Amino acid sequence: MERTFKFRLYPKDSQIETMDRWLYLLHDLYNAGLQQRMMAYRNNGITQTTYRQNGELPELKKQLTEYRSIHSQVLQNVFDRLDKAYQNFFSRVKKGEKPGFPRFKPLKRYNSFTYPQSGFKILDSGHLLLSGIGEIRMFKHRDVRGIIKTVTIKKDRVGDWFASFSVDLPDPEHKEQKTAVGNDLGLKNLVMNSDGNPMDNPRFLKRSEGKKKRKQRQLSKKQKGSHNRQKARVRLAVVERRIERQRDDYLHKASRELSTRADVIIFEDLSIRNMVRNHHLAKSILDASWGKLVQYTRYKAEEAGGEVVLVDPKNTSQICSKCGGYVQKSLSERIHICQDCGFVADRDWNAALNILKIGSDRAEFKPVERGVQPEMAQPLYESGSSLL
Numbered sequence: 001m002e003r004t005f006k007f008r009l010y011p012k013d014s015q016i017e018t019m020d021r022w023l024y025l026l027h028d029l030y031n032a033g034l035q036q037r038m039m040a041y042r043n044n045g046i047t048q049t050t051y052r053q054n055g056e057l058p059e060l061k062k063q064l065t066e067y068r069s070i071h072s073q074v075l076q077n078v079f080d081r082l083d084k085a086y087q088n089f090f091s092r093v094k095k096g097e098k099p100g101f102p103r104f105k106p107l108k109r110y111n112s113f114t115y116p117q118s119g120f121k122i123l124d125s126g127h128l129l130l131s132g133i134g135e136i137r138m139f140k141h142r143d144v145r146g147i148i149k150t151v152t153i154k155k156d157r158v159g160d161w162f163a164s165f166s167v168d169l170p171d172p173e174h175k176e177q178k179t180a181v182g183n184d185l186g187l188k189n190l191v192m193n194s195d196g197n198p199m200d201n202p203r204f205l206k207r208s209e210g211k212k213k214r215k216q217r218q219l220s221k222k223q224k225g226s227h228n229r230q231k232a233r234v235r236l237a238v239v240e241r242r243i244e245r246q247r248d249d250y251l252h253k254a255s256r257e258l259s260t261r262a263d264v265i266i267f268e269d270l271s272i273r274n275m276v277r278n279h280h281l282a283k284s285i286l287d288a289s290w291g292k293l294v295q296y297t298r299y300k301a302e303e304a305g306g307e308v309v310l311v312d313p314k315n316t317s318q319i320c321s322k323c324g325g326y327v328q329k330s331l332s333e334r335i336h337i338c339q340d341c342g343f344v345a346d347r348d349w350n351a352a353l354n355i356l357k358i359g360s361d362r363a364e365f366k367p368v369e370r371g372v373q374p375e376m377a378q379p380l381y382e383s384g385s386s387l388l
């Protein structure tokens, strides 16, 4: 089982200078490697391999002395990244998706480098020793569990540095799955459980969105290429990062709670969910949040020996969870009223019960005992209110 631990770094000015220089050289190497692969294919119809490109590195170091100070595995990793870009491209072609050929990377998009095996060490002091760079102060706020495979050093948009350790953890023992809970992902509530526990869609996102828009406006007024524009860009990045962090914190908290509710946590499969939604809503934000929530819950459930199951969400909001009848309703109808069996329920709760049912039908899960029916929802779209 693979996991990542991320910590903030506090490099000295001289170390920042070195790392910035590395990023510049590595982005150059990446683009040169891409150029080489494209030429090799165009001229000779051959696919340049990572192996061959790595083989040329000693010669490159001889000719371009500035590359000598960079740890050799960090250099090799550049070609691994390039190869991954190619692999992704090929697999998209194979799947019949829009392929998107690997592209040259501008410096501002090349913001990290990786030690794939060696060349780094976490010291007893908690600081990080990097070959070619030295000892960097690191804020190690928790223990790194498992065997460290790689470390990636990354500069974010604000200009701060981070270390991400990718580790291998032993797979948890798969416990017997006895209980299950269904979850409807929504707008009013981020999640509605089949056991009747809604989770808020936090309003602080809406507040910080306003702030972000203001910073975006300020940025757009600054003259291109000016020093002030650069400063405005950093200020915007600071706000964006804060929003991202708040959202992430919340999603971690919510997923931790979700993962403890049952052995099997059932969600709608977002990749096939009909995404047609109200345009006033900050849809992309919600999409990202839902996706992350499912992903985080999966991590946490699996670590505890549980599991996340995804089901086709088709008609889950229309079907009556009690009798299976079809109850057509528009987005604005918040209450499910079944004329056939008389079941009346909060719309999202009814959907969560359906999701639980579809997911449980595939196995022998006992649903988590049904709680009290959640408080009936108020109509959501009054007077053009937006939710985020």
Ligand SMILES: [Zn+2]
Residues within 6 Å of the ligand: 320, 321, 322, 323, 324, 325, 338, 339, 340, 341, 342, 343
């Ligand atoms: Zn019914």
